[in-house]
Amino acid sequence: MDLYPLFNSLRIAAIAAVFVFFVGIAAAYYIAKTPRVIKGILDVLFTLPLVLPPTVVGYLLLLLLGPKRAIGSFFLDHFNVRLTMQWWSAVFAVIVVVFPLMYRTARGAFERFDEDLADAGRTLGLSNTHIFWRIRLPYCKQGIIAGVVLSFARALGEYGATSMIAGYTPGKTATVSTAVYQLWRTGNDALAFKWVLINIAISAVVLLAVNLLERPQRRRY
Amino acid sequence: MLQVDIEKRLDRFTLQSKFECDNDTLALFGASGSGKSMTLKCIAGIEKPDKGVIQLNGRVLFDSEKRIDLPPQKRRVGYLFQDYALFPNMSVKGNIRAGMRRLSKAERALKLEELLTQFHLKGLENRRPDTLSGGEKQRVALARIFAAEPEVLLLDEPFSSLDTLLKLQLIPYIRDIISEFGGESILVSHDIEEIRQLCPAIIPIASGVTESAKDTETYYNELKEQFDDLK
Structure with a gap:
């Protein structure tokens, strides 16, 4: 059994999770400081991929990154790099689909933060950067870790946008979810079933991890 | 003034x-x-x-x-918050040290000892705020404020x-x-x-x-x- 799809899915999900961790946290943090109208618009924009069908996300991404489209043709002309149909093309798709999960959980965690703690830190002479990394993030740790794990899990299973932007090339762009579809379509039921089991196992483990993380800790503070 | x-x-x-x-x-x-x-x-x-x-x-x-x-x-300015606003992820020691950003390392150790004694916090150094009583929390908050040497x-x-x-x-x-x-x-x-x-x-x-x-x-x-x- 060729395990390439598993390896490929894991690296795509890992890269996307790391990216989404930083950008999602930054977005969640800075959106709280924007004026109400802009906040409303940005919030809808950031959350939209969560409710859009992944195929719509894939379509929109192809509009930008396709070889004949604005960004796609720029990279093709100047760097001779094709942005679609590479294993890492799926990273774009996965990032967009998964971003709302990280953003939403991080925002929820930040909203529960006790601002007195930040104010106390500032009167004590701590820099805002120090307060963010050493007080705010640790306080919101549980929610943020849960967000990353959830994003990683969702990233592993992404199919719609991935299949549109990266396609299915065995040994190149194949992922677990695209492999399941292709194997089933070509009548290779036995192998498809193995991948289904692998998929279920990974997802179950990740969800278990999320539940353990979200279990309320003793905090009477 | x-x-x-x-x-x-x-x-x-x-x-x-x-x-x-x-x-x-x-x-x-x-x-x-x-x-x-x-x-x-x-x-x-x-x-x-x-x-x-x-x-x-x-x-x-x-x-x-x-x-x-x-x-x-x-x-x-030394601000004592109503609920003391102790940093829940830091020990008593960590909370007090947080106020000492301006001091050198050697000064910090000395000052920490001084404040722990002054505010009767000896023995509580490594405790987390959520394990302290109301009075203890207040003393930690005060020690932390004085660590930053406020003018008011x-x-x-x-x-x-x-x-x-x-x-x-x-x-x-x-x-x-x-x-x-x-x-x-x-x-x-x-x-x-x-x-x-x-x-x-x-x-x-x-x-x-x-x-x-x-x-x-x-x-x-x-x-x-x-x-x-x-x-």
Whole structure:
């Protein structure tokens, strides 16, 4: 059994999770400081991929990154790099689909933060950067870790946008979810079933991890 | 010497806070929502007044006309929060050290020992805030404030989250700390008995407007007479 799809899915999900961790946290943090109208618009924009069908996300991404489209043709002309149909093309798709999960959980965690703690830190002479990394993030740790794990899990299973932007090339762009579809379509039921089991196992483990993380800790503070 | 003369529009009224405090302990007395805490937050730089001037020992902390607005980090104001605002992810030691950013490493160790002794926190160094009693939390918060060597103490309802017995024990303790500190201290409270035991001077505040400073006992007797008349 060729395990390439598993390896490929894991690296795509890992890269996307790391990216989404930083950008999602930054977005969640800075959106709280924007004026109400802009906040409303940005919030809808950031959350939209969560409710859009992944195929719509894939379509929109192809509009930008396709070889004949604005960004796609720029990279093709100047760097001779094709942005679609590479294993890492799926990273774009996965990032967009998964971003709302990280953003939403991080925002929820930040909203529960006790601002007195930040104010106390500032009167004590701590820099805002120090307060963010050493007080705010640790306080919101549980929610943020849960967000990353959830994003990683969702990233592993992404199919719609991935299949549109990266396609299915065995040994190149194949992922677990695209492999399941292709194997089933070509009548290779036995192998498809193995991948289904692998998929279920990974997802179950990740969800278990999320539940353990979200279990309320003793905090009477 | 702390001089405050500020205005700030709030939802229900416009805060007009004007008073001076010179090496003394002053109480801001009023009902909850009367603008007491907001005044303290403006002095600390956590909130920004619409206009006015705040000066501390000749330093301008805030001046709307000269567009001066020092960040809280540079004001050297010791702010005791109502719920103490201890950092839950740090030990007692970590909380106190957080106030010592300006000191060198050697100085920090020395200062930490000094503060742990002064605030009777020996043996609690490695405990987390959520395992401490109300009184212990308050002592940690005070030690942390003094670690940062403030020029003025702002005490925001320091006893409101403590039960009566503990409060009675802690009042003399806080009085000693304030007098040892020697600088200006401002106590915000809605409890006149508390103020009588801690502050010789009182500034009543209602709907965001401060009255002139009064002798606490004189004011207390006036209040009592008013209530006696009602009976």
